[in-house]
Amino acid sequence: MQTALYISIWAYLFTGPLSEPGQVFWLVKGLLARVPMWLFMPLVGCAKCHAGWVAIGYQTLHGGLGWHSVPFILIAISGAYALQTWHLIVDKWLHK
Numbered sequence: 205m206q207t208a209l210y211i212s213i214w215a216y217l218f219t220g221p222l223s224e225p226g227q228v229f230w231l232v233k234g235l236l237a238r239v240p241m242w243l244f245m246p247l248v249g250c251a252k253c254h255a256g257w258v259a260i261g262y263q264t265l266h267g268g269l270g271w272h273s274v275p276f277i278l279i280a281i282s283g284a285y286a287l288q289t290w291h292l293i294v295d296k297w298l299h300k
Contacts, residue, residue: 208259208276212283215255219248220291255284 223233233248246253259280263273 208279211258211280212255215251215284216287219251251284251288252281255280
């Protein structure tokens with residue numbers, strides 16, 4: 205389950221702070237802005253979507269998908285959601 209937390213941290217950082225202008229992955233987000241929304245969101249537009257797809261891919265490569273994969277995927281998505289929500293709360297608090 206530790207890997208699920210790593211995936212959620214990666215998804216939050218990749219789709220959020222590290223994809224802002226001037227950061228490491230800003231060019232990736234800029235290039236992918238031209239693709240359809242259904243493809244943009246899981247790739248770089250949404251931390252929860254990205255975490256879910258990376259977790260599904262990880263589970264597929266390491267043991268296959270099944271009911272045993274559900275907690276892993278939910279932890280990855282929930283962690284990304286928690287980090288994204290925490291970021292919004294802190295940002296709102298800092299910019300009062």
